[in-house]
Amino acid sequence: MNESVVAMGEPLRDLAARLGLPWQAEGDATAALRLVMTPEGLALSGEARRYGAPIRVDFTAGKVAHRRRFGGGRGQLIAKACGLAHGVTPSIVDATAGLGRDAFVLASLGAEILLIERVAAIYALLEDGVRRARADEEAAEIVARMRVANGDAARELATLVALHDVAPQVVHLDPMFPHRDKSALVKKEMRVFRELAGDDDDASRLLEAALDVATHRVVVKRPRRAPPLEGPAPDHVLEGKTSRYDLYVHRSLKSA
Numbered sequence: 001m002n003e004s005v006v007a008m009g010e011p012l013r014d015l016a017a018r019l020g021l022p023w024q025a026e027g028d029a030t031a032a033l034r035l036v037m038t039p040e041g042l043a044l045s046g047e048a049r050r051y052g053a054p055i056r057v058d059f060t061a062g063k064v065a066h067r068r069r070f071g072g073g074r075g076q077l078i079a080k081a082c083g084l085a086h087g088v089t090p091s092i093v094d095a096t097a098g099l100g101r102d103a104f105v106l107a108s109l110g111a112e113i114l115l116i117e118r119v120a121a122i123y124a125l126l127e128d129g130v131r132r133a134r135a136d137e138e139a140a141e142i143v144a145r146m147r148v149a150n151g152d153a154a155r156e157l158a159t160l161v162a163l164h165d166v167a168p169q170v171v172h173l174d175p176m177f178p179h180r181d182k183s184a185l186v187k188k189e190m191r192v193f194r195e196l197a198g199d200d201d202d203a204s205r206l207l208e209a210a211l212d213v214a215t216h217r218v219v220v221k222r223p224r225r226a227p228p229l230e231g232p233a234p235d236h237v238l239e240g241k242t243s244r245y246d247l248y249v250h251r252s253l254k255s256a
């Protein structure tokens, strides 16, 4: 799937074998994107002009930590969408984990959460971010509620959930949105994601799988003006400034 990425250097030899990533010795790499171990943790980097700064997962600083402190707690849209607004704390699966930003917000509000990511290189960043956060006094307590899994949730969600012994009340989905607009490429991190993850064209299959395992609701994050995923119509919609959440309530909970 990710021909454009290699794990580079001796420290990543085992990781590459475990995740089925191509591996090259230090200095040999010809691929556009490289996973490298740095003193600040695992990083995904490529030519800066095309891909911007190296990408790492850091739950202890920057945007993620800021969002935890000032993001609005249980009043923020994602918390309302996932049903955390009324003092309830559901168990959640984030089946499109990415860099784990949304999942970290949910875990910081008290939710136990299983993060599933199918792109091995992105999963590796996530796993490394969780490992490093365990050494941070504040973040450790939060990441203790997060578990990460590498797999394709559209094809094996039920298996992954059983394997990790979770019975998710809520499944959170944030698939890539296939932007046609070239200006979307301006954001370099997004460019990396597009090259590695594609457009998530199978998102409606993922919705079906999520509806099969969630006991309460499936929550789909969409750009504000994007159409809903193909499939059943959402039961509720929560609109924010730039994004919205489509909510699919489990049939047993719908009023007759």
Ligand SMILES: C[S@@+](CC[C@H](N)C(=O)[O-])C[C@H]1O[C@@H](n2cnc3c(N)ncnc32)[C@H](O)[C@@H]1O
Binding pocket: 095, 096, 097, 098, 099, 100, 101, 102, 103, 116, 117, 118, 119, 122, 151, 152, 153, 154, 155, 174, 175, 176, 177, 197, 200, 206
């Ligand atoms: C838009 S990003 C999610 C960003 C994430 N919400 C965050 O806060 O960092 C979408 C991610 O979902 C992953 N993904 C899409 N479909 C998936 C599937 N069927 N199973 C597992 N991961 C999937 C993609 O590889 C990509 O990393």
